[in-house]
Amino acid sequence: MKSCFAFSVSLSFLLLILLSVYPQRSESAPLYLWHYCPNATLFAINSTYQSNLNALLSSLSSSAAAAAATNNAGGFANATAGQNPPDKAYGLFLCRGDVSATTCSDCVTTGKKDILQRCPNQRVSAIWYEECLLRYSNQSIFSVVEEVPALLLRNITGNITDPAKLVQVFGNTIKDVAWRASGKTFAIATADVTTLERLYTMAQCTPDLTPWDCNTCLRSVIPLLPEGHVGGMMCTPSCIVRFALHLFYNASVVPGPLPPPVTSAELAPVPPPHEGIWEM
Structure with missing residues (x-):
């Protein structure tokens, strides 16, 4: 399923609804996002x-x-x-x-x-x-990292109290949640931006990937996230990462102990698969 393109969809109204009411609709019909x-x-x-x-x-x-x-x-x-x-x-x-x-x-x-x-x-x-x-x-897709096609969803509405602080907190927290997910395939992480704003993040990989491959997938899509927005999500065949300034996941999910590092040294950033992003 490799192909060098990604879709970018700006759906402010849809994403606003999706991010704000998700906790109340977890047992309802699934919310369709995209097909390929x-x-x-x-x-x-x-x-x-x-x-x-x-x-x-x-x-x-x-x-x-x-x-x-x-x-x-x-x-x-x-x-x-x-x-x-x-x-x-x-x-x-x-x-x-x-x-x-x-x-x-x-x-x-x-x-x-x-x-x-x-x-x-x-x-x-x-x-x-x-x-x-x-x-x-019709070909094996198991244990194979596939970063494209990729879908970018972003919430372009909402006020940010301290944009510079949000960017700083976002950078640290999104790396943290990617590191956690690399060892557990699913992770959430939160951080305070201001006394009134909290950043919520989530990352997940298919469990058939190795920790290294999971980290590779997440690090290749993270640079495409709209860090200056109040919410965003990247979906690929192998991994998903999402953030928002309000709770969008089941609050009863509590992260366990931090997993061991993928390697003893900091992994180098992976170039994102952003050749020819399509704006829709």
Whole structure:
């Protein structure tokens, strides 16, 4: 799913709603964000790949439903269907680390149907909701860092009391949450900007990545975040990072002890995959 472009969407009203009411809508229908179908390779109706893809999506949906039935909020599964390329199908889902197992299952179930409608006859597709990511391909996507395609969402409305202080706090906190997520695949971090403003951040990678690869993905998208705004989010196939000046995740999620460093030395910044960002 490598391609050198990223989408940038300025949706001030939508993002304002999304960021402010999320805690009250965690058990409702998943909020669609974006889908990606490169339209590079198509499969024929009633083909072997279609049969394998249907089996794959059913397997992923069943895995999420089984987790919900046992209240196991793992939030991730991968699977394959078929034996031989190019008709073998590979797929995975990733749910936000702060959503319930039931919300995760509902999101995957919705994505299973939605992705086939939005990306008909596609061998490679992905769909993002606020609560989960679902993707599949006719080539293995497991344990592979994919930083593009990338979606940038930003909230362009709202007042900032001390813009310079926000930039400073943002830089430190976003690096901290990326470091935490590298060892735990999901992390949140907060920091006070002023006595009246607090910065909330979240980062997550697919658990099949190594800590190094997770850190690489997060560090490559962080430079694209709109640090001067009151909120923003980057979504890629392998990692997600988000920030806001108000609580947007489940407040009951409390970070555990800090994970060990990815390396003993500070990792060098990774150049962001920003060739030709499309403004929409």
